[in-house]
Amino acid sequence: MKFLNVFMAGLALISLENPVMAADPATLRIGYQKGSIALLLAKEHGLLEKRFAQTAVQWIEFPAGPQMLEALNVNALDIGSTGDIPPLFAQAAGADLVYIGAEPPKPQAETLLVRADSPLQDIADLKGKKVAFQRGSSSHNLILRALNKAGLSYQDIQPVNLPPADARAAFERGSVDAWATWEPYSSLALSQGNARVLANGEGLNLSGPVYTARRAYAQANGAFVHAVLDQLTGAEALTRSQREESLKVVKKYMGLPDAVIASYLDNRPPSPVLPIDESIINAQQMTADLFYQNQLLPKKIVVRDAVWHEPD
Secondary structure, three states: OHHHHHHHHHHHHHHHHOOOOOOOOOEEEEEEOOOOHHHHHHHHHOHHHHHOOOOEEEEEEOOOHHHHHHHHHOOOOOEEEEOOOHHHHHHHOOOOEEEEEEOOOOHHHEEEEEEOOOOOOOHHHHOOOEEEEOOOOHHHHHHHHHHHHOOOOHHHOEEEEOOHHHHHHHHHOOOOOEEEEEOOHHHHHHHOOOEEEEEEOOOOOOOOOEEEEEHHHHHHOHHHHHHHHHHHHHHHHHHHHOHHHHHHHHHHHHOOOHHHHHHHHHOOOOOOOEOOOHHHHHHHHHHHHHHHHOOOOOOOOOHHHHEOOOOO
């Protein structure tokens, strides 16, 4: 009996010193866009499926960030990657999402295009003109900041809210004067010779893409979320260590010419997934305030309220 008591006490001590690791979730529904390089490479190489064998990974494609965060808000998605602006609109609309990571800014990948034969030569020439972009996307931020820098206001243009495919069609048929978009749409338009760059994100203090999750999902699966982001950082690094293979993967998903894919990769810096720190929070808050001041956000928001803090 004495031996049994000692044995049980030993087991108790071992369990305290080596707590059982939380099980990975049964499912992960992860949203991506055609321009989400890290996600495309992770999907193609099955990195999440290999790392999390007990989790059923479902990949869901979206045309832009606003649609992705709408899905996240209605519990049709667990984790997604968007530009910096969609989460601000989602938070203002009451979505219970949290920021879980961010990539460095990619100013050359945010572009304001005009047709090659357009008389427009600088941002000031946009006054009174029709500008197409996806409302609530990173391009919305690009046009707003570019206008402000040029001494114009949002009210000085005629905004045309269109998702990328529709905006491209409107741009090509001349229904709009300019198109604010992101990669790879800009490189594709430029490669066809019927467009030129009026401005990009250089000098506009843009933020990079962000990763968000349903708050309940992140809170219930903290270690898992961290591990997913680590896998995505590893996938993104393949653009440098395995460039040619990465070009082929991206081409497979996008169906774009080699030169367009190469241009896209060249316009992005190394992009590991970074933790949400004070600089990212402050940058997002400044952007949120800018959109609110221009009456583009329906209410003032506190970005910090949507930052995920893993329980100790």
